[in-house]
Amino acid sequence: MSDDMLSPTPETPPYALTIASSDSGGGAGIQADLKTMTRLGVYGGSVIVGVTSQNTRGVTGTHVLPSETVRTQFDAVADDFDIGAIKLGMLATAKAVETVAECLSDSDAPIVVDPVMVATSGDRLLDEDAIDAYDDIFAQATLVTPNADEAAELTGHVPDSPEATREAADWFFERGADAVLLKGGHVETGDGTVADTLVTRDETTTFTNPRVDTDRTHGSGCTLSSAIAAGLARGDDLETAVERGIAFTRAALAAPADVGQGAGSVNHLADFGDG
């Protein structure tokens, strides 16, 4: 081992925190979040809300940690680290959603909310009665990143036209969110593209890219929201963080990991330009 490896250059990397659940298979959840943050040059910490027993075929069990354990993890991190951004993933129950909302009110870091409800495998990841509790989280969100199904379930609007997209975004604004990224992956455009639309109170920006033709999409939403949080922790403005987050997620989709017997997942080892 060289001396260089024994004495790394001291430096202070940007720090981002994921508050989400573990995916034992490693494609989504906390594991996807930390891999993404690492690939994007950000030191990732985690508050684990739940533990799923999961592989590429589906979810066989979920264990949600006690609220106190969620709170003490958050306090341990908040007491010690300079948190540059927070990303929320699978929160599972109304109680966990309430606990996380309380934790967030003690933080001034930007918050990216991936409102995880159902896995790509079709397994439900959020109790029905937890949806209302999300209002206290949306009120503190810098950005919410619903896919079309999540937007439809939450807002009653399927965001497949500019008008419906605006109405869906307005639903989040009414609850206090600063911005919404309506992801287009679940919307058929008919021309081989995917349009992801970033809506703030005064601007709408659409990112249109060729559709990556793959069914190995497990982990794509987790990857995108953590890539955006990583960008914000690095100091990117929201639009740049979203644009770079989409680019990283597309790279991870274009080089899917052929792991497991079911639908594979995105590949966090994918080549990605300048990272």
Ligand SMILES: Cc1ncc(COP(=O)(O)O)c(N)n1
């Ligand atoms: C722990 C956890 N968090 C999030 C997802 C959603 O990911 P996907 O919709 O890609 O299956 C998941 N399956 N598991």
